[in-house]
Amino acid sequence: LAKTTQPISMDSYEGQEVNITCSHNNIATNDYITWYQQFPSQGPRFIIQGYKTKVTNEVASLFIPADRKSSTLSLPRVSLSDTAVYYCLVDSSASKIIFGSGTRLSIRP
Amino acid sequence: KAGVTQTPRYLIKTRGQQVTLSCSPISGHRSVSWYQQTPGQGLQFLFEYFSETQRNKGNFPGRFSGRQFSNSRSEMNVSTLELGDSALYLCASSRGSNTGELFFGEGSRLTVL
Numbered sequence: 001l002a003k004t005t006q007p008i009s010m011d012s013y014e015g016q017e018v019n020i021t022c023s024h025n026n027i028a029t030n031d032y033i034t035w036y037q038q039f040p041s042q043g044p045r046f047i048i049q050g051y052k053t054k055v056t057n058e059v060a061s062l063f064i065p066a067d068r069k070s071s072t073l074s075l076p077r078v079s080l081s082d083t084a085v086y087y088c089l090v091d092s093s094a095s096k097i098i099f100g101s102g103t104r105l106s107i108r109p
Numbered sequence: 110k111a112g113v114t115q116t117p118r119y120l121i122k123t124r125g126q127q128v129t130l131s132c133s134p135i136s137g138h139r140s141v142s143w144y145q146q147t148p149g150q151g152l153q154f155l156f157e158y159f160s161e162t163q164r165n166k167g168n169f170p171g172r173f174s175g176r177q178f179s180n181s182r183s184e185m186n187v188s189t190l191e192l193g194d195s196a197l198y199l200c201a202s203s204r205g206s207n208t209g210e211l212f213f214g215e216g217s218r219l220t221v222l
Binding site for chain 1: 213
């Protein structure tokens with residue numbers, strides 16, 4: 001059962017801010033929202049996690065509205081090296097984390 | 110600190126053979142999860158072990174099995190290999206808490222001929 005919906009692909013240019021939105025209409029009270037980044041032939045890498053409002057770290061920001069039915073990953077001033085697949089996940093347990101199809105982000109010069 | 114280590118990184122097998130993949134988690138992590146990644150199916154959850162016990166299992170046939178040792182290292186085994194088992198097998202470790210942050214290894218790429 002798919003728990004999240006995100007765009008299949010997105011394109012942007014170096015130096016731009018990129019926002020990837022994920023829908024999770026059936027998010028449960030105990031679910032956290034987590035984003036991962038994956039480069040080809042590598043394992044996914046944790047980017048950011050949040051429960052509500054806004055979370056910011058050194059690489060990204062995560063915006064979560066009050067109803068928590070969606071979230072937006074914001075990547076400031078992207079570079080070519082940000083070309084990757086980005087996964088949005090909602091889960092309350094580390095014991096069975098399900099990845100969706102992800103968003104393939106392509107950054108152009 | 111050292112990351113998640115998976116061995117071997119690459120291997121080639123023929124149909125009908127079996128394979129064992131190994132995963133050493135980050136020190137202090139008690140949970141190890143395994144995923145299969147193929148171009149057509151994406152990242153699919155295989156199973157998760159915590160303190161030597163399988164806590165959860167995905168929808169894979171019984172040919173896929175795993176175990177975890179007392180030092181948290183984990184192995185997964187695939188018996189009677191099929192061509193469709195060709196994939197990148199990823200191991201991830203975590204502390205096992207409900208925050209769910211996973212740390213992935215670089216994977217073991219299996220090719221079945």
